Structures are given as C-alpha cells and as structure tokens.
Amino acid sequence: MGFIQSTFSLLVGAAGGIYIAQNYNVPNIKNYMQGLMGKAKELDVAYKKPEDGSKSKA
Numbered sequence: 001m002g003f004i005q006s007t008f009s010l011l012v013g014a015a016g017g018i019y020i021a022q023n024y025n026v027p028n029i030k031n032y033m034q035g036l037m038g039k040a041k042e043l044d045v046a047y048k049k050p051e052d053g054s055k056s057k058a
Contacts, residue, residue: 020026
C-alpha cells in the first residue's frame, strides 16, 4: 500500500508542477541563481585581502 500511495503522490505533484509551469509566469531559477553567484563573486573580489600582505588597492 505504501508504494502505491507514494507513487500517487509523486504523480499528482508532477502533474501539478507541469500545470503551474505552463499556465503561470514562473521565474527561471537557474538564471536567478547565476545572477546571485555573479554578485557574490564580485563582492568576494572586492573585499578579498591581498595574498602578499601589501595594502594596495586594486
């Protein structure tokens, strides 16, 4: 009984996700995360300590 119940839940969730993706304006998470990672890398470069110990501003 557990296998049938879990399979049914999976199918209902997949069908619901497909319906929502086709009929509503769902944002593209991949592009959003790539943008956030780009901003994080920019901050990392801007505030990273110099490796040689000098206080030069880049």
